[in-house]
Amino acid sequence: xxxxxxxxxxxxxxHAVPDRECMACGNSFRDRGVLLAAEPLxxxxxxxxxxxxxxxxxxxxxxFAETKEQLAGFYLLDARDLNEAIQMATKIPPAREGSIEVxxxxxxxx
Amino acid sequence: xxxxxVQQTIEAVYQSESRRVLATLIRLLGDFDAxxxxxxxAFRAALEQWPRDGVPxxxxxxxxxxxxxxxxxxxxxxxxFDALDDLGEKADVPVIDTAAWADEQSVEDDQLRLIxxxxxxxxxxxxxxxxxxxxxxxLTTEEIARAFLxxxxxxxxxxxxxxxxxxxxxxxxxxxxRAELPERLDAVLRxxxxxxxxxxxxxxxxxxxxxxxxxxxxxLGRLLAELLPEAEAKGLLALMxxxxxxxxxxxxxxxxLILLEDQDRSLWNRDQIEEGTRLVEEALGSGxxxxxxxxxxxxxxxxxxxxxxxxxxxxxxGLYGVLLGLTPSPVVELNRAVAIAMRDGPxxxxxxxxxxxxxxxxxxxRLAHAARAELCRRLGRTxxxxxxxxxxxxxxxxxxxxxxxxxxxxELSK
Numbered sequence: 001x002x003x004x005x006x007x008x009x010x011x012x013x014x015h016a017v018p019d020r021e022c023m024a025c026g027n028s029f030r031d032r033g034v035l036l037a038a039e040p041l042x043x044x045x046x047x048x049x050x051x052x053x054x055x056x057x058x059x060x061x062x063x064f065a066e067t068k069e070q071l072a073g074f075y076l077l078d079a080r081d082l083n084e085a086i087q088m089a090t091k092i093p094p095a096r097e098g099s100i101e102v103x104x105x106x107x108x109x110x
Numbered sequence: 111x112x113x114x115x116v117q118q119t120i121e122a123v124y125q126s127e128s129r130r131v132l133a134t135l136i137r138l139l140g141d142f143d144a145x146x147x148x149x150x151x152a153f154r155a156a157l158e159q160w161p162r163d164g165v166p167x168x169x170x171x172x173x174x175x176x177x178x179x180x181x182x183x184x185x186x187x188x189x190x191f192d193a194l195d196d197l198g199e200k201a202d203v204p205v206i207d208t209a210a211w212a213d214e215q216s217v218e219d220d221q222l223r224l225i226x227x228x229x230x231x232x233x234x235x236x237x238x239x240x241x242x243x244x245x246x247x248x249l250t251t252e253e254i255a256r257a258f259l260x261x262x263x264x265x266x267x268x269x270x271x272x273x274x275x276x277x278x279x280x281x282x283x284x285x286x287x288r289a290e291l292p293e294r295l296d297a298v299l300r301x302x303x304x305x306x307x308x309x310x311x312x313x314x315x316x317x318x319x320x321x322x323x324x325x326x327x328x329x330l331g332r333l334l335a336e337l338l339p340e341a342e343a344k345g346l347l348a349l350m351x352x353x354x355x356x357x358x359x360x361x362x363x364x365x366x367l368i369l370l371e372d373q374d375r376s377l378w379n380r381d382q383i384e385e386g387t388r389l390v391e392e393a394l395g396s397g398x399x400x401x402x403x404x405x406x407x408x409x410x411x412x413x414x415x416x417x418x419x420x421x422x423x424x425x426x427x428g429l430y431g432v433l434l435g436l437t438p439s440p441v442v443e444l445n446r447a448v449a450i451a452m453r454d455g456p457x458x459x460x461x462x463x464x465x466x467x468x469x470x471x472x473x474x475x476r477l478a479h480a481a482r483a484e485l486c487r488r489l490g491r492t493x494x495x496x497x498x499x500x501x502x503x504x505x506x507x508x509x510x511x512x513x514x515x516x517x518x519x520x521e522l523s524k
Contacts, residue, residue, distance in 0.1 A: 001280050081282040082232055083290075104279040 002036060002105035003077050003085040008069040009098035014043055017093040022073075025093055029077065034088065040073035069098055076105075116161045123169045124153060129248050131173045133220035137283055138174070139181050142245070142273045147184070152177035170217070221246075222285045222337050225330075229298040230281050237272035238301050244269055246333075247326050257323050258308065295338070299346050299402060302330050306350050310357075324354055335389075341396040345403025348389035352409035355382035367510040371418040383413045404433045423453035440471035448481050456485040476505035480515065487522065496522055 009016070022040065029035035044063045051058045063070070075092060079085035082102070089100040128149060135145035152173045166172040228242040239258075243249045251269065255262040275281065286294040309323025331347040359373035390410045393403035408429045415421035430446035443466055451459025463482045472478040483498035496519065503515045 081280045082230075083282050083284075083286075086232070102279075106278070 001079060001081065003079050003082075003088075004103045004105055005075040005077060005085070005089050005092060006071055006101040006103065007040075007073040007075070007092060007094045007098065008101060009072040009094055010069055011043060013094075013097045014070075014072055016097045021093045025091060026075070028091070029075065029088070034078045036076040036078055038073070038075040041071060044070045072098065113161045116165065117157070119165055120153065120156050120160060123156075123173075127170050127173065128153070129224075129246060130217050130221060131170060131177065132245065132248075133224040134174050134217060135177045135181070136224060137220050138178050140283070141277060144181050144185075145177070148177035148181040149173075151180035151184075155180065218337050219285060221333065223283045225298055225334065225337075226285055226294060227276060227281060227283050229294075229301045230276070231294070231297050232279065232281060233272050233275060234268070235301075235304075237268045238297070239304055240265055240268050241272045242301050242330070243305065243326065247330060249326065253322075291340075295340060295342065298334065299342060302327050302334065303346060303350070303402075305330070306353075310353060324350070324357075328354060341393040341398040342400045342402050344389045345393040345399060345401075345406050348386040348393065348406035349402050349409060351382045351386035351389070352406055352413050355379040355386065355413060361510065365510060367514045369514075370412065375416065378413065383410075386410060387413065401433060401437045404429055404436065408433075418452070421452070423449055427453055440466055440469075441475070441477075444472060444475075444478050444481060448485075451485050456488040460485045460489065474505060476502045476511075479505065483518070487518075492522055 019040075026035060026038045029038070047061075047063050049060045049063060051060075072094065075088075077085060077088050079088060082104070085102050085104075089095060089102050092100050094100070131152065132145055132149050135148050136142055139145050139148060155176045156169075156173065160166070225242065225246055228245055229238045233241065240254055243254045243257075244251065249257075251266045252262050254260075255265040258265070305323050306327030309325070309327060328347070328350050331343070331350055335343040335347045355378050356370075356373060358379065359368060359375065359377035361367055386406065387410045390403065390406045393399050394407060399407075408426055411422055411425050411429070426449045427446060430442060430449055434442050434446060444463065447459045447462035447466070450462060460482060463478060463485070466472055467478060467482070479498045479502035483495045483502060486492075486495035486498060499515055499519045499522070503512060503519070506512050506515060
């Protein structure tokens with residue numbers, strides 16, 4: 001089963017964990033064959049929000065809601081169950097600076 | 111066998127076996143709701159068939175087998191394969207040896223799986239409590255709602271949401287591995303103790319205790335200690351038994367609260383004290399005693415004393431010291447201060463409580479002010495006692511406690 005681990009960090013902590021640590025974490029997930037994808041993100045002030053209403057496109061600067069912590073990156077992992085996913089999430093280095101939201105991936109119904 | 115007596119047998123089997131059958135069905139079917147439905151179908155089948163064919167020698171295995179068959183049948187007929195995704199495969203697997211279902215060990219494991227799943231830390235704390243009472247104890251949603259003074263729809267929603275998370279986020283139906291066990295066991299013990307306390311010292315409302323929840327918690331604690339005889343599981347059971355042993359002495363006929371030192375100790379339940387004390391000794395003897403076992407040991411010292419004065423306060427002060435080492439908290443410091451007051455005199459206790467309050471801890475904790483008031487009263491510091499009683503009164507939300515504090519305040523003026 002797939003789980004998306006969303007990494008949340010406060011803005012001033014976006015670089016608190018050295019990149020090489022994050023790379024090492026990603027590599028160890030890859031070596032175990034559980035990593036489906038993982039990327040870090042630029043801060044939310046580079047974000048653009050897009051909505052389509054009644055066929056018209058609305059574009060706004062930044063994220064929809066201002067929150068203290070922002071999405072800083074993600075890991076898409078393959079785990080047996082939630083326990084294993086939580087176990088993996090504890091290994092993601094920014095877990096000690098911010099938080100990791102573990103979300104099960106939903107299967108689309110054809 | 112006469113139909114009436116078969117029905118009585120079925121009722122008795124329901125009381126003793128329904129939770130175990132459910133726990134096994136959840137494992138076999140992989141879904142709480144499907145398992146509950148299967149459980150009801152199994153008992154419905156028993157009501158039809160047992161009066162005709164006789165009561166099977168292994169009722170539990172019969173019920174599990176019938177429940178599983180009904181679930182597979184229902185899934186096939188209604189094509190609800192979405193909810194029971196891999197049941198289709200399971201249906202084609204040759205029938206598992208019935209003896210494996212009846213096997214004591216696997217049934218016990220299923221019960222533990224159910225307890226650990228209901229108390230999984232990924233579920234909200236109030237959902238853990240609700241789910242445990244519903245699934246492990248078999249209380250109805252309405253009963254749980256009434257006990258927690260929560261509207262039934264809110265509680266039902268909480269249970270639905272928790273079951274949804276177990277299914278969708280795939281919380282595994284398993285007993286944690288040895289390495290995870292201490293942490294996960296803590297979560298289970300916390301749920302049981304919370305249920306007990308809600309029954310024993312209802313945080314709000316008209317009455318001092320709500321009996322049903324305490325007995326339910328003791329039943330759960332007993333089950334856990336039997337299935338998993340860890341020191342802390344025994345410690346918690348002992349703690350609950352020893353507290354509960356004072357139930358009859360803890361409030362008067364008209365519902366007024368009676369403090370430990372004023373209780374009629376002949377009303378204490380000797381059987382519970384004996385069992386609790388034995389469990390404390392086992393837990394302490396294991397060398398792995400944790401906070402529950404130490405608190406139980408303190409309760410056992412009280413239980414073994416004929417009067418407040420005859421209590422071994424030195425032993426209690428020592429045990430609170432150990433507890434403080436295990437779980438540092440201002441509430442434990444407060445309790446230790448009261449024990450020191452009993453051993454060395456009220457002035458020693460007041461000095462410690464004042465130091466805790468001066469730090470800013472426990473300023474809004476009613477019992478800190480009540481304890482200070484009581485000790486000041488004994489020292490003849492009437493105006494300090496009055497101030498503290500008034501502060502405690504302003505903070506309490508429980509009616510009998512309020513009345514007790516009001517009586518104490520009135521006595522100061524005499």
